[in-house]
Amino acid sequence: MKKTRLRRWIRILYKVFLFMFFSNLVYVVFCKWLYPPITLTQAYYIAESHLHGTSTIKRDYVPYDSISANIKLAVIASEDLRFGAHNGIDWKAIKKAREFNSKHRDSVVFGASTITQQTAKNVFLWKGRSYFRKVLEGYFALMINAVWGKRRTLDIYLNVIEFGKGVYGIEAASNHFFKKKSAYLTEEESARLAACLPSPQTLNPLNQSKNFMDRVAQIKDLMAFKSSDPDLEAIIYQ
Known part of the structure; x- marks a missing residue:
């Protein structure tokens, strides 16, 4: 009797898994050709805004070819230096993060989340x-x-990521902070926007503090370092 009940539950769970997997796959395929109507992050912010009576x-959204190569390179330099090499999860970075965090338990936790994640x-x-x-997150x-x-992936990322409180996507961020289309973002402006990504609700690309400008300079150095990477050239320019 117990074995029969266990088998029934296993069959139910298996069917649920198959349903979820194929449902997810259908939506992922949909987003290969069309931008997501809304993301869960955006939906959460809209609901919170209505609750508190704040702005929406x-x-x-803007096509990939209409986005400046500078911001594409800047977010890779800032968030995921091995973007062109990994399969969505940077296992080497995860290993390094674990080693760092285990040795520096009292310091800021070092993450390893890729642009894909x-x-x-x-x-x-x-x-x-x-x-x-x-x-x-790893599964998706x-x-x-x-x-x-x-x-x-980089196209969707740049169109949905939060660059400021309630400011989603590179076109909205470029217009909001620099009064221009994202196609015309300079290296400096791109590095400033990328420097806000760890904490977009508290950081501002127009910030002039020493810590922020040091981060901008670091991103610009990494942009120069990665600018001739053949894997990234194929992603950014072709």
Whole structure:
């Protein structure tokens, strides 16, 4: 009797897994060709804005070829130096992060989230921190890396990522902070926007503080270092 009940539950869980997998796959394929109507991150902000009576989001999707190469290189330099080499999850960076965090338990935790994982988190998942959510983030990262490829992943990332409080996507950020289209972003402006990504609700690309400008300078140095990377050239320019 117990074995029969266990088998029934296993069959139910298996069917649920298949349903979820194919549902997710269909939406991922949909987003390969069309931008997501709304992300869970944006939906959360809209709901919170209505609750507190604050302003709604600023968002304006723009085609990949209409985005400056400077900001494409800047976010890679800032967030994911091995973007062109990994399969959506940077296992080497995860290993280094674990080693660093185990040796520096009293300091700031060092992360290893790739652009692909950040895209998965913003498009498909809710806000918060948990091991279960991190597993789902990895699951979606592997799926979108396989289905979308690098160019489309970077395209979606730049169009949905938060650059300021309620400011989503590079076109809205460029207009909001620099009063120009994202196609015309300079190296300096791109580095400033990328420097805000760790904490977009508290950092501002117009900031002139020493710590912020040091971060901008570091990103510009990394941009120069990665500018001739053949893997990135294929993603950014071709």
